[in-house]
Amino acid sequence: MKRLVRYLKPYWLTAMISPLLMMGEVLADLCLPFLMSFIVDYGIEDNGLEAIAQSKFASSVMSLLWGESYTQFQIIITFGILMLLITLVGGFFGTFCAYTAAHSAQSFGNDLRRDAYARVMSLSIEQTDRFTTGSLVTRMTNDISMIVEFVEMILRMFVRAPMFFLGGTVMLLMLEVRFGVILLCSLPILLVTLIVVLSKAIPMYSKIQTQLDGVNSVVQENVSGARVVKAYVCEEHETARFGRANDGLCSMNYRVLKLMAIVTPVLHVVQNGAVIALIYIGGIQLESVANTGMTTGTIMAGITYVTQVVSSIMMVTMMFQSISRAAASAKRVTEVLDTAPVIADGKARTSLPAPVAISMRGVSFRYPGTGGEPVLHHINLEVRRGETFAIIGATGCGKTSLVNLIPRFYDATEGEVLVDGLSVKDYRLADLRQKIGYVMQKSELFSDTIANNIRWGDPGAGEAEIAHAASIAQADGFVRSFSEDYDTFIAEKGASLSGGQKQRLSIARALARKPQILILDDATSALDLATEAKLQTALRENLKDTTVILIAQRIASVRNADRIAVIENGTIGDCGSHEELMRTSATYRDIYRSQMKQTEEGGVGA
Numbered sequence: 001m002k003r004l005v006r007y008l009k010p011y012w013l014t015a016m017i018s019p020l021l022m023m024g025e026v027l028a029d030l031c032l033p034f035l036m037s038f039i040v041d042y043g044i045e046d047n048g049l050e051a052i053a054q055s056k057f058a059s060s061v062m063s064l065l066w067g068e069s070y071t072q073f074q075i076i077i078t079f080g081i082l083m084l085l086i087t088l089v090g091g092f093f094g095t096f097c098a099y100t101a102a103h104s105a106q107s108f109g110n111d112l113r114r115d116a117y118a119r120v121m122s123l124s125i126e127q128t129d130r131f132t133t134g135s136l137v138t139r140m141t142n143d144i145s146m147i148v149e150f151v152e153m154i155l156r157m158f159v160r161a162p163m164f165f166l167g168g169t170v171m172l173l174m175l176e177v178r179f180g181v182i183l184l185c186s187l188p189i190l191l192v193t194l195i196v197v198l199s200k201a202i203p204m205y206s207k208i209q210t211q212l213d214g215v216n217s218v219v220q221e222n223v224s225g226a227r228v229v230k231a232y233v234c235e236e237h238e239t240a241r242f243g244r245a246n247d248g249l250c251s252m253n254y255r256v257l258k259l260m261a262i263v264t265p266v267l268h269v270v271q272n273g274a275v276i277a278l279i280y281i282g283g284i285q286l287e288s289v290a291n292t293g294m295t296t297g298t299i300m301a302g303i304t305y306v307t308q309v310v311s312s313i314m315m316v317t318m319m320f321q322s323i324s325r326a327a328a329s330a331k332r333v334t335e336v337l338d339t340a341p342v343i344a345d346g347k348a349r350t351s352l353p354a355p356v357a358i359s360m361r362g363v364s365f366r367y368p369g370t371g372g373e374p375v376l377h378h379i380n381l382e383v384r385r386g387e388t389f390a391i392i393g394a395t396g397c398g399k400t401s402l403v404n405l406i407p408r409f410y411d412a413t414e415g416e417v418l419v420d421g422l423s424v425k426d427y428r429l430a431d432l433r434q435k436i437g438y439v440m441q442k443s444e445l446f447s448d449t450i451a452n453n454i455r456w457g458d459p460g461a462g463e464a465e466i467a468h469a470a471s472i473a474q475a476d477g478f479v480r481s482f483s484e485d486y487d488t489f490i491a492e493k494g495a496s497l498s499g500g501q502k503q504r505l506s507i508a509r510a511l512a513r514k515p516q517i518l519i520l521d522d523a524t525s526a527l528d529l530a531t532e533a534k535l536q537t538a539l540r541e542n543l544k545d546t547t548v549i550l551i552a553q554r555i556a557s558v559r560n561a562d563r564i565a566v567i568e569n570g571t572i573g574d575c576g577s578h579e580e581l582m583r584t585s586a587t588y589r590d591i592y593r594s595q596m597k598q599t600e601e602g603g604v605g606a
Contacts, residue, residue, distance in 0.1 A: 003330075003334045003337070003338070004112060004147065004330055004333070004334065007108050007111045007112045007115075008104065008108050008151065010107070010111070011103070011104040011107050011108060014100040014101075014103050014104045015100075015101075015104040015155060017096075017100045018097050018100040018101040018104065018155040018156060019155060019156075019158065019159040021093045021094070021096050021097035021100065022093070022094075022097045022155075022156050022159040022160050022163075023159055023163060024089070024090070024093035024097075025090045025091075025093040025094040025097060025160075026159070026160055026163040026164060026167060027090075027163075027167070028086045028087065028089055028090025028093065029090055029164075029308070030163075030164075030167045030168065030171055030305075030308070031086050032083055032086060032087065032304075033171070033300070033301035033304035033305055034171065034301060035079050035082055035083050035086070036079075036083065036297065036300065036301060036304070037175075037295070037297030037298055037300060037301040038052075038055065038058045038075065038079050038297065039075065039076050039079045039080065039083075039297070040295075040296055040297035040300055041295045041296065041297035041298070042055075042058060042072065042075050042297075043072050043073070043075035043076035043079065044072075044076070045295075045296060045297075052075070058075075058079075061078065061079075061082075062074070062075060062078060065078060066078070097155075097156060098156070100155075101152050101155040101156050102152060104151070104152075104155060105148050105149075105151040105152035105155065106148065106152075108148065108151050109144055109145070109147070109148035109151075112144055112147065112148075112333070113140065113144050115337065116139070116140055116144065116333055116336055116337060117140060119336055119337055119339065120136055120140070120336060122341045123339060123341055123342075124341055124342045124343040124409070124410070125409050125410065126342060126367070126368045126369075126410065127339060127341070127342060131336070132213070132217055133217065133220055134213050134214070134215075134216035134217025134218070134219075134220050134221075135213040135216070135217070136336070137216050137220065138209065138212050138213050138216050138332075139329075139332050139333055139335075139336055142209070142212060142329070143209060143329035143330075143332050143333050144329070144333060146325050146326050146328075146329040147326050147329050147330055147333065149322065149326070150322045150323065150325070150326030151326075153318070153319065153322050154319070154322075157315050157318065157319050158319070160312075160315060161312045161315035161316050161319060162312070164308050164309065164311065164312035164315070165309055165312040165313070165316075167308075168305045168306075168308040168309040168312065169183060169305075169309055171301075171305050172302055172305040172306065172309065175298050175301055175302050175305070176281075176282075176285075176294065176298060176302060178281060178285075179278060179281070179302050179306070181281075182274050182277045182278055182281070182306065183274075183306075183309065185274075185277075186270050186271075186273070186274045186310065187313070189266070189270055190266065190267065190270055190310070190313045191313075193262065193263060193266045194263065194313070194316070194317055194320070197259050197260065197262055197263055198317075198320050198321070198324065200259055201256050201259045201260060201321070201324065202324040202327075204252060204255060204256045204259075205256070205324050205325045205327075205328040206328040206331070207252050208249065208252050208253060208256065208325075208328075209328055209329060209332060211245070211248045211249040211252050212249055214245040214248065214249070215242070215245045215246055215249050217245075218238075218241055218242045218245050219242070222238050222242070224493065260317075260321065263314070263317050264314075267310065267313065267314050267317075270310060271306070271307060271310040271311075274306045274310060275303050275306060275307070278299065278302050278303055278306055279299060279303070282294055282298070282299035282302065283299075342368075342411075343408050343409075343410075343411060343429065344429075345427075345428045345429055346423075346424075346425050346426040346427050346428060347426055349422065349426050349427065349428075350422075350427060350428070350431045351419070351420040351421055351422040351427075352420065353385060353420055353516060354385065354420040354421040355384060355385055356382050356383070356384055356385070356418075356420075356421065357383050357384065357385045357386075357387070357419065357420060357516070357517055357547040358381070358382070358383040358389075358406060358417075358418070358419055358517065358547065358549070359381065359382050359383075359417070359418040359419075359421070360379045360380060360381040360382075360405075360412075360415065360416070360417050360418075361380060361415055361416045361418070362378060362379070362380060362414060362415035362416070363376060363378075363379040363380075363381075363405065363412045363414065363415035363416070363417060364376055364377040364378060364379070364412065364413050364414040364415055365377075365398075365401060365405060365410065365412050365413050365414075366413050367401075367410070368410075373570070374413060374570060375398045375401045375570055376398045376401055376402055376570045376571070377570050377571055378571055379402065379415070379571060379572060380572075381565070381572065381575075383547055383549065384547070385516075385545065385547055386544060386545050386546065386547060387547055387548075387562045387563065388539075388540070388547075388548040388550060388560075388561045388562045388563075389547070389548065389549050389550065389561060389562065389563050389564075389565070390549075390550040390551070390552065390557075390558035390561035390563070390564040390565070391403070391549070391550070391551045391552075391558075391564070391565050391567060392551075392552060392553070392555070392558055392564060392565070392566055392567070392588070392591065393566055393567035393568060394568075395553075397567045397568060397569065397570065398567055398570045399521075399522075399551045399567055400441065400521055400522075400551065402567070403519050403521055403549055403551065405417050405424075406419065406424070406436065406517070406519065406549070407424075407432060407433050407436050407438060407519075408424050408425075408427075408429060408432060408433075411425065419432065419435065419517070420435075420516075434513075435515060435516045435517055436515055436516070436517045436518075436519060437457065437510030437511065437513045437515030437517070437518045437519065438510060438519045438521070439503075439506045439507050439509075439510045439518075439519065439520050439521060439523035440506070440521050440523070441521050441522045441523070441525075443494060443499070443502035443503050443505070443506040443523075444493070444494075444506070445490050445493060445494035445497070445502055445505060445506070446490070447489075447490065447491065447492045448489070448490060449486065449487050449488060449489055449490070450479055450482075450485075450486050450487070450488050450490060450505065451463070451466050451486040451487060453490060453505060453509060454466045454469060454470060454486075454505065454508045454509050454512050455512065456509050456512075457469070457508075457509045457510055457511065457512030457513035458512045458513050458514065461512050463486070465512060466486060466508075466512060467486070469508040469509075469511040469512040470486075470504075470505070470508040471538075472507075472508070472511055472535075472538045472539065472542050472543075473504045473505070473507040473508035473511055473535065473538075474504055474527075474531055474534055474535050474538065475501070475504035475505055475507075475508050478501055478504075498526070499526035500526040500527050500528075500531070502526075503523055503524060503525070503526050503527060504527070504535075506523065507520070507523060507524075507535070511543075515546060516545075516546060516547065517546070517547045517548075517549065518539075518543065518546050518547070518548045518549070519548075519549045519551075520548065520549070520550050520551065520552075521551045522551050522552060522553065523551075524552065524557060525552075525553065529556055532556075532557060536557075536560060548561075554595060555578075555591060555592050555595050555596075556595075558578075559578040560578070561577075561578075562577065563575055563576060563577060564576065564577065564578060564581055564588070566581065566585055566587050566588050566591075568587060573585070573587060574587065574588060
């Protein structure tokens with residue numbers, strides 16, 4: 001928690017005011033039983049008006065307001081109004097304490113959530129994979145909410161509970177010293193119960209958050225993959241999987257609640273037992289000939305103070321419970337905040353466009369935490385500016401891994417990757433990625449209008465620029481067919497669009513950036529050959545100075561590229577134009593013949 005205290009410093013004024021206001025509310029509450037005893041002893045009971053002289057405070061108040069002659073009814077009215085005024089003052093303090101505590105806690109939570117989110121956004125792909133999406137969602141929502149609730153509680157209860165305990169004890173002993181015996185008998189029972197219960201409950205809170213991670217992960221996977229679940233009729237299987245995760249969370253919560261449930265009945269038994277003991281002691285004193293000042297009002301005030309003292313123990317229980325949960329949550333949030341991005345900014349240098357746009361020198365790569373052979377090894381490559389460079393190869397041969405090194409989604413294990421003659425590690429990430437337009441295998445669109453999705457590539461793009469990018473990507477035609485064309489709202493993850501439409505909008509988004517390097521990672525797999533041919537023609541005509549890296553599975557998609565690299569077993573086997581590879585590369589010829597045979601068979605079958 002110490003790591004997170006700095007988020008409260010900007011709001012130190014309201015954070016400091018809250019406990020002071022709470023002190024005012026508690027003092028007001030402690031005064032009420034004391035004043036009530038005067039109403040009972042001198043206003044309700046017929047002890048004679050001379051009895052009020054036994055209390056210097058009560059007699060002084062009445063003499064000040066009414067002189068030397070007053071009635072019992074006037075005593076009730078006077079102290080009743082005084083109690084009402086003190087109640088209003090206490091309510092004023094309590095109301096503003098709630099406001100200042102809530103303001104401090106919510107502002108604290110806002111800053112913490114913002115920084116945690118910024119840190120998540122700065123993490124590399126390998127780090128977000130390690131945390132898992134479900135866990136990060138839980139940490140950003142539930143865990144931070146727990147910490148905010150704790151901060152708000154600590155600003156109020158941290159003062160309220162101790163003051164009620166100490167103040168109630170002092171006031172009780174001022175009424176009658178013998179009442180202290182009741183507390184001496186009651187408190188050890190409560191303290192032992194709390195220590196036993198909390199020592200077992202505290203370790204469970206971390207497990208609860210882990211179980212909640214599991215539930216969120218299952219929900220996230222099944223909501224995003226709902227079509228796959230339905231297509232394979234796996235609703236029952238996934239419901240059962242969710243049920244297991246949910247049952248685990250429920251079981252852990254149930255175990256904690258069973259433990260915490262012990263506290264309340266013990267508290268009530270001790271509290272009521274203390275009240276009975278107090279009444280018993282008071283009754284004996286009232287009937288005793290040697291009664292030394294014990295009155296009915298004293299007993300009633302004592303009952304209230306005993307109740308306040310015992311209730312303060314319940315507040316302490318709630319505080320410890322909140323501390324336990326907040327500590328577990330704080331540890332999880334701090335893990336995110338303390339995770340330094342593996343992929344960090346370089347020396348804030350950039351580079352002007354160079355004749356060789358991309359260069360790889362002796363590059364090898366394996367995914368973090370994996371063993372065995374590297375995914376890529378001994379890659380030596382140069383891609384000239386304005387060149388269309390295609391990559392082809394079998395599934396899993398390392399095509400995507402290769403291009404992921406260019407925008408530094410991962411760093412090469414060995415060797416060096418250069419963009420415009422400068423190592424990618426020397427760039428600021430924003431500068432490096434600003435040069436690149438990346439269209440991934442899986443099209444990711446956001447719940448927004450088509451125009452705003454394309455505008456992701458360039459936030460300042462106007463309508464004409466958006467339409468131009470969409471036209472090159474062969475998306476303008478189908479967008480215009482919508483009733484609201486570019487203002488059409490896209491459903492979550494582009495669910496309202498076909499695969500080809502999503503790919504074309506993703507390409508338009510990359511083109512809107514006007515990138516120096518355009519990476520198309522199997523980004524036309526959902527397009528028919530005619531549309532893909534139009535797209536490639538438009539790219540050549542409009543992006544003459546742009547370096548295009550094209551990954552594809554189909555020979556038809558890459559045959560017009562300036563050069564084609566054939567990747568085999570994580571390294572570049574052959575590289576050249578389509579005609580050159582047909583003469584020199586057996587692997588490329590095998591791929592070509594295989595695809596041509598499939599095309600011919602498909603044509604005959606049709």
